[in-house]
Amino acid sequence: MAAAKPRLSVAQILQMNLGFLGLQFSFGLQQANMAPIWAYLGAEEKNFAFLSIAGPLTGFLIQPIIGSMSDRTNSRWGRRTPYFLIGAVLCCFGLFFLPLSASIVMAFSLLMILDVGNNVTMEPYRAYVNDRLNPEQRSFGFLSQSAFTGLAQFLAYLSPTILVALFGLSRAAAGEGQIPTFTLVSFWIGAFLSISTILWSITRVPELPLTHEEKTRIAAKPKTVASTFGEVFSAMREMPAAMKGLMLMSLFQWYGMWGYWNYITNSISRSVYGTADANTAAYNSAVLTNGQIGAFYNLIAFLSALIMARYARKIGAGRLHALALVVGGIAMLAIPQIGDKAWLFVAAVGVGLAWGSIMGNPYIILADTIPPERTGVYMGIFNMFITAPMLLFAFTVGFFYEPVLGGDARNIITMSGVCLILAAIAVYRIKEGRATTEVIASAS
Numbered sequence: 001m002a003a004a005k006p007r008l009s010v011a012q013i014l015q016m017n018l019g020f021l022g023l024q025f026s027f028g029l030q031q032a033n034m035a036p037i038w039a040y041l042g043a044e045e046k047n048f049a050f051l052s053i054a055g056p057l058t059g060f061l062i063q064p065i066i067g068s069m070s071d072r073t074n075s076r077w078g079r080r081t082p083y084f085l086i087g088a089v090l091c092c093f094g095l096f097f098l099p100l101s102a103s104i105v106m107a108f109s110l111l112m113i114l115d116v117g118n119n120v121t122m123e124p125y126r127a128y129v130n131d132r133l134n135p136e137q138r139s140f141g142f143l144s145q146s147a148f149t150g151l152a153q154f155l156a157y158l159s160p161t162i163l164v165a166l167f168g169l170s171r172a173a174a175g176e177g178q179i180p181t182f183t184l185v186s187f188w189i190g191a192f193l194s195i196s197t198i199l200w201s202i203t204r205v206p207e208l209p210l211t212h213e214e215k216t217r218i219a220a221k222p223k224t225v226a227s228t229f230g231e232v233f234s235a236m237r238e239m240p241a242a243m244k245g246l247m248l249m250s251l252f253q254w255y256g257m258w259g260y261w262n263y264i265t266n267s268i269s270r271s272v273y274g275t276a277d278a279n280t281a282a283y284n285s286a287v288l289t290n291g292q293i294g295a296f297y298n299l300i301a302f303l304s305a306l307i308m309a310r311y312a313r314k315i316g317a318g319r320l321h322a323l324a325l326v327v328g329g330i331a332m333l334a335i336p337q338i339g340d341k342a343w344l345f346v347a348a349v350g351v352g353l354a355w356g357s358i359m360g361n362p363y364i365i366l367a368d369t370i371p372p373e374r375t376g377v378y379m380g381i382f383n384m385f386i387t388a389p390m391l392l393f394a395f396t397v398g399f400f401y402e403p404v405l406g407g408d409a410r411n412i413i414t415m416s417g418v419c420l421i422l423a424a425i426a427v428y429r430i431k432e433g434r435a436t437t438e439v440i441a442s443a444s
Contacts, residue, residue: 005134005208013144016132016205019084020148022197023121025190026091026114027149028156030055031261032294033183034111036287039266039278040179041104045409046401049262049394051104054112056258056390059119059383067123067380068231071373074218078207080124080131080376088198090117095191099184121198123383127376130367132208138367139317143309146360150302150352152193157294159186164288180284217373235377240369243382245430246362249423250385251392253325253358256419258390259397259412260332260351265290266409272341276409289341293348300352305360312364318430321361325424328354332417336410354420365430 008016035048043051066083073079094114101107129141160182163169169182210218221227269275269286277283304324312320331350338344362382370378397412405411 005132007134008132008137008205010140012205013133013137013141016201017129017141017144017148018204019088019121019198019201020125020145021152022088022190022193022195023091023118023125024149024152025156025193026095026118027055028153028294028298029095029159029187029190030111030114031153032157032160032291033186033287035262035265036278036283037099037101037107037179037183038104039283041101041107043104045266045276046398046407048266049258049397051108052111052262053391053394054108055115055118056387056394058112058115059122059387060391062116062119063123063383063387064232064377064380065228066120067127067376067378067383068228068235069376070124070127071231071376072218072221072228074210074215078202079210080128081202081207083120083124084128084198084202087117087119087121088195090114090120091194092191093117095187095194099179099187101179117194119383123376123379126363126379128207130372130375130379132205135368139312139364140309142363142367143305143312143360145363146305146308146356146358147302149359150298150300150305150356152298154295154298154302156186156190157291157298159189160291161288161295180287231377232381235374235381239378239381242365242369242430243378245426246365246382247385249362249426249430250382251389252419252423252426254386254389255393256329256332256416256423257355257358258393259416259419262393263409263412264293264335267336267413268293268344270408270410271336271339272344289344293344296345297348297352297355300349301356301359304353304356308357308360312361317361317364318427321357321365322424322428324353324357324361325420325427329417329420329424332413332420335417336413362427 030052034052038048038051039045070080070083073082075082077085090113094110094117098107098110098114101110126142126145129138129145133141160180163182163185169185170180221231265286266276268290269283272289273282273286275282275286308320308324327350329350331347331354334347334350335344338347366378366382367375401407401412405415
């Protein structure tokens with residue numbers, strides 16, 4: 001049995017996860033602003049999802065590799081910390097320069113750098129929680145990450161409205177076809193947070209020193225490129241049963257969420273403001289409205305994640321997640337039918353409950369399933385379950401957007417609601433926890 005780790009206070013667990021606030025502020029900025037940015041730069045609506053493939057593509061390629069590398073790292077800075085710092089620097093660079101883009105190609109290139117940084121940081125951060133906490137504290141550890149996700153994305157979505165309402169920035173674009181100043185300043189705030197919150201976390205709650213046994217095991221592992229890929233493929237072959245069940249859930253869950261994020265602004269612009277033209281004041285109002293709605297549902301996610309942390313172990317993370325996904329799916333089915341801005345906030349409660357659960361409960365199921373010594377690589381593989389549906393959406397939506405969905409973003413949101421309900425059915429069927437024993441038995 002693994003030696004018990006020092007029990008952390010609630011304040012320490014929150015501080016160790018503060019870096020997630022900066023990381024998820026970056027993701028929130030992308031969710032809220034990339035579709036409008038593509039529109040401002042003249043992209044066709046059907047191509048929004050494809051232009052945003054930088055995130056899922058880099059996540060699909062990078063996170064399993066980085067996860068495997070961090071499992072094998074023994075540096076003076078720690079096992080996971082070097083990846084936190086490298087990722088934070090890349091993220092800061094991308095956030096600072098992306099809103100200065102003068103073309104679609106420039107924006108796409110900077111988004112790629114930004115998402116490389118995000119993905120270099122993400123899976124080592126997930127593994128850090130598993131490394132640092134005993135099993136009885138992991139639920140709170142992962143759901144506190146979910147809470148910080150909600151809080152960070154609440155602030156990211158709301159920042160343009162705050163800059164306009166409180167600081168007097170103009171709603172209009174900075175110039176003909178250019179990105180608005182309120183978007184530019186929001187990204188610069190994100191650049192600062194990406195560095196500062198990571199530094200706070202790693203200095204306040206540093207990694208535990210590796211034990212002699214851990215150092216010996218890491219030293220015995222080959223460090224070549226071939227061995228890194230070999231470890232990824234080996235882990236995939238020996239994947240626990242519960243993790244295989246999460247694969248189907250992730251297919252529907254993330255296909256739906258990616259559709260929602262890429263097309264919600266244009267859905268609102270049609271249903272509430274009666275336009276899909278990015279060169280109008282009404283469209284800019286839809287951008288700000290989506291920011292407000294997104295901020296609200298992320299606030300709900302923040303609060304609900306804290307509440308879920310108390311009940312995930314009692315009723316089962318899978319059942320709790322299934323319930324949250326059904327509520328979120330129903331909310332998405334309602335959104336395209338809403339023509340009054342105020343009622344969007346009611347629907348956003350359901351989206352927030354689903355999002356708060358998405359960022360926490362599946363990781364509880366996963367952490368209880370995987371072998372501790374392979375946490376990094378399995379967290380990276382799990383991220384492939386997240387990014388593959390996003391890539392699938394990006395490469396397929398162009399074929400059915402106009403002939404099947406009539407070129408109407410509202411129909412994408414309806415489809416996303418159906419996907420969340422299918423994901424709920426998939427996760428409800430998972431038998432939690434039993435696969436750990438199966439993997440150990442198969443490896444012995």
